[in-house]
Amino acid sequence: MSTKTQTEPPDTPGNVSAWTRMLWDAEAKYTATVGSRLKFGLPLSPAKPKRARAKAGKRAAVKV
Amino acid sequence: MIATPTIKTPQGELAVEIEFGRPIDADRLRNWRVAKGHPFSNAMQDALEFGKLAGKRWRYYLKREEAALSLEELVRSIASQPQAEIGFLLVAKPTWKPAPKTLGIAWCRRTWCNHIVLDFLAAHPSTLGKDYAGIGTALLYSIARVAGRIKAPLVWGEATALSAPFYRRVLDEGDILDHFFIPEDTLEKMRQRLILRTKPSKP
Secondary structure (H helix, E strand, O other): OOOOOOOOOOOEOOEOOHHHHHHHHHHHHHOOOEOOOOOOOOOOOOOOOOOOOOOHHHHHHHHO | OOEOOEEEEOOEEEEEEEEEOOHHHHHHHHOOOOOOOOOOOHHHHHHHHHHHHHHHHHHHHHHOOOEOOOHHHHHHHHHHOOOOOEEEEEEEEEOOOOOOOOOEEEEEEEOOOOOEEEEEEEEOHHHOOOOOEOHHHHHHHHHHHHHHHHOOOEEEEEEOOOOHHHHHHHHOOOOOOOEEEEEHHHHHHHHOOOOEOOOOOOO
């Protein structure tokens, strides 16, 4: 036999538990953000600007 | 979709859909912006930066085929490689319009010993300071749902200076600083707040 007891029904719009509401208030005040600024796999030097691409007409002219 | 927790929005209390992230979600994270004239607080800066870093890390795991795109895929990967590290992105999506397409994200890793590391959790910057509340809570409840499905007994993560007080409330512990551990009993309490869905994720 399961010993799991559910004291309150799940949260639904208009019927949210006091615990969830308390967490909402805390989240609105402090945020729930998680993370660190460890730069994962970022290049050590900033990316070089890309060279402008010549127009199609000019490229064709060089080929000839 | 793995859960439909309720959040507070400017339109009232509404359900959000929590899904496993897909490649298009990483592109959406790159486009997170803050509207002009909005006060650019530290919280928004954190959300913008962590959202982008989460997307970057997720793409890296995806390329190495170490990311799960659904709960079923995560379960299958663990069954075939019990000590594998597998990453997954949870995405909170609105069920109403107008709203940002991605309300919040959580980037997690299932570790070799079957714990879940919550590397990044962020709500869309434009929801901060507005009448939104509970996006992070909804994502935490959904992580608890994933933890239950894969029988992970612990979720841990790194709190920021701003969010540490929130995790003190979640865990009812006054001494939380830059790290927190969500144990099985709290995960179970979170799961009980959710209506469990049986609809499988998209293939």
